[in-house]
Amino acid sequence: MVKKERKALKTYLSVPVVKIFIYLCSMKGTIFSIEEFAINDGPGIRTTVFLKGCPLRCEWCHNPEGLSSKPQVMKKKDETVVSGTVIESDELAERLLRDEKIFKLNNGGVTFTGGEPLLQAEFLCQVLGKIRPQIHCAIETSGYANEAVFENVLNNVDFVLFDCKHTNDVLHKRYTQVSNRQILRNLQILKESGRDFILRVPLIPGVNDTKENMLAIRDLILDATGLKRVELLRYNKLAGAKYGMIGLDYKPSFDTEAEPRCYTEVLAEAGIEVLVL
Numbered sequence: 001m002v003k004k005e006r007k008a009l010k011t012y013l014s015v016p017v018v019k020i021f022i023y024l025c026s027m028k029g030t031i032f033s034i035e036e037f038a039i040n041d042g043p044g045i046r047t048t049v050f051l052k053g054c055p056l057r058c059e060w061c062h063n064p065e066g067l068s069s070k071p072q073v074m075k076k077k078d079e080t081v082v083s084g085t086v087i088e089s090d091e092l093a094e095r096l097l098r099d100e101k102i103f104k105l106n107n108g109g110v111t112f113t114g115g116e117p118l119l120q121a122e123f124l125c126q127v128l129g130k131i132r133p134q135i136h137c138a139i140e141t142s143g144y145a146n147e148a149v150f151e152n153v154l155n156n157v158d159f160v161l162f163d164c165k166h167t168n169d170v171l172h173k174r175y176t177q178v179s180n181r182q183i184l185r186n187l188q189i190l191k192e193s194g195r196d197f198i199l200r201v202p203l204i205p206g207v208n209d210t211k212e213n214m215l216a217i218r219d220l221i222l223d224a225t226g227l228k229r230v231e232l233l234r235y236n237k238l239a240g241a242k243y244g245m246i247g248l249d250y251k252p253s254f255d256t257e258a259e260p261r262c263y264t265e266v267l268a269e270a271g272i273e274v275l276v277l
């Protein structure tokens with residue numbers, strides 16, 4: 001074997017097995033939307049990719065077509081469409097890489113959301129492996145996944161938008177159908193990683209818009225070195241608009257007409273930047 005070939009073989013063998021897997025395979029995943037020029041999904045101007053499937057059932061969810069992991073029929077006013085496209089990681093990566101220059105010009109990138117993107121973690125990691133580091137990548141997540149899955153994805157992104165729906169486990173279960181214990185463990189992992197992140201709190205009237213909850217949220221993030229700010233997302237009064245289109249009822253138990261309270265001062269007084277959206 002000549003010297004040049006030996007060097008090439010050595011380089012090839014030094015690439016971690018995971019990387020080889022990422023570059024050789026093209027797994028399939030299911031997405032339900034790609035939205036361009038998003039300005040509220042992380043730094044700069046971004047493209048947001050919506051992955052299908054979510055293990056939570058938040059009463060205020062405004063993307064019910066993101067709940068099921070399978071494509072489904074959606075009956076709109078004048079047409080019937082299928083929500084959900086099965087796509088190979090190669091194809092999605094190629095599509096996103098086309099806008100690499102635009103992302104760089106706007107200090108933006110790509111944000112993967114859902115649904116819950118961690119539910120398709122392997123597919124997501126493949127796409128991330130194909131578009132990073134050329135493109136700045138973020139995930140928006142409920143944090144509901146086991147630690148190994150969360151850590152693996154965390155190691156493959158530049159930025160995280162982490163949702164915190166309720167600090168009280170009983171109320172979290174009541175309004176989202178799952179416990180917050182795993183979510184809080186992953187928030188701790190995120191904090192310890194030092195990765196830049198935004199904490200997002202959907203503000204739902206009569207559910208989590210109490211001073212007590214805001215104080216508990218403050219205490220959770222006081223020591224977070226990677227925290228950029230907290231974003232408070234007021235309840236979207238159009239949240240129920242798409243349920244009928246996929247044959248679901250929208251019957252939240254809270255008062256959808258009430259205005260949520262913000263208590264921004266609780267965070268501001270602790271030196272935490274807060275933005276109400």
Ligand code: SF4
Binds near residue numbers: 063116
């Ligand atoms: S985590 Fe997000 S996508 Fe899942 S049910 Fe809650 S609001 Fe909907």
